[in-house]
Amino acid sequence: MKTGAAGIACGAVATDPQRDSARNVQVVQALGARIVGGSLAPGTSIPIEEELVAELGVGRSAVREGVKVLAGKGLLETRRSAGTIVRPRESWNLLDADVLSWRFEPDPTPDDIRVLADLRVALEPGAARVAAERADAAAVRRIDEALAALFATADDPEPFIEADLAFHKAVFAAASNDLLLYIYDMISIALRSVRQVHTRSVAHNKETLPGHERVAQAIRRRHHRKAEEAMRTVVEVARADAEQHVRLCC
Template identity: 70%
Template sequence: MPVPDPVPGLPPAYPSNGRAGRVVQALGARIVRGEMAPGAAVPTEEQLVAEYGVGRSSLREGIKVLAGKGLLESRTSAGTRVRSRESWNLLDPDVLRWRYHPEASDTDVAALADLRVALEPGAARLAAESAGPAARREVERAMADLWATVDDPDPRAFIEADLAFHRAVFVAGANDLLLYIHDVISVPMSAVRPLHTHSAGHNKETLPAHERVAVAIRRRHHRKAEEAMREIVEVAREDALRERPEDALRQCGPEGDQ
């Protein structure tokens, strides 16, 4: 059975090149993608050994790793079973990778878009308040790379530059906890970014707001940085939901469109 491909450029948190890793990557993906329901018993050791072509010790190591990620629990009386989603380590890089790659559900795309709206404006505000000269230069350099790649016919160049710009803003905020969260969620961000990176023309429309973020950070205008970043992530959320029209209803409150 083939091991699921990782997101390009982002190695899995648990190495996949060993026999235990083969179990972790394949079985973990099946659980997170809903192929095994919460409470379901996993196949017997004999079945899994045959399915993955590993020994019992490697299988047991893989099961132990997945238990550590909150996906499985083993009990003497009930055997090994899938745990409910509430028990999963949702910020584990592997769990995020299985959740968002190769394709994310509508609900998962919306959850990530909402998280960006909650986090990134505040990060831009902190960057404007806290960035030192070197960090401000990195934001400016990342902004220049955005302009340099916006007309590239290969959208991957712009996507990489965009991800680098947003990370530079988090670095400039000088908050190690916030940067850690950003780096963790960069796994799903890389996977879903093509949803709102449609064309050179569309990408170019987003750059004035990015430029306002960079300028506000340079000038230490924290409110302007926050407002400009909020515009960026709100537009990104609208783009992501537009690609999934059935999910757009969640943006409507009791009084209609917000």
């Protein structure tokens, strides 16, 4: 059940035959999932190196490398003679691709879903506004292409989700802001993990099309106020859907 892909994710290249066998990645995955999953609580010590070697069936080098990677993500802190302790949650790199996966992949809590939906409401309208301010012709074209793909896939749930993510990404890309785009990439990782929440009826998919079209049109016309408003409508509908879904099934 281990998806080695999360290890050093986001790569454009799909040819990575050795990643599964990388011992240090194995350690990172095992410990990272336990920490973020909650079975290794902040403030407590993880097993000592020797025990991890025995438990995970790898050498000390692999354990040390893995622990150092997790320390780099803010999850662990090593202290001489005092063991390695799990750092408080406030220290974690919450927008690290791996940390996000460990959080959202197993079974996101209702609160995780709320956090994600709120984040979109907080972020996407503003991003659409800046996109309208900064978009060049090529960026507008890419948004229009993504919009066309959205219309074309409205009948297929799975492709529609991908097209939806691609549309929102195109909007973020139009803002010419690599930090903003990075944030959306992380959001999309989380969204993909909770996509069952967003898998709605085909009719529902089609209902979101006009909203997306208004966003694209506003950006095309560099109308930042309208772009923001249109995007707010889209993400607030998504948030309402998510809340309803949580209420119904949890």
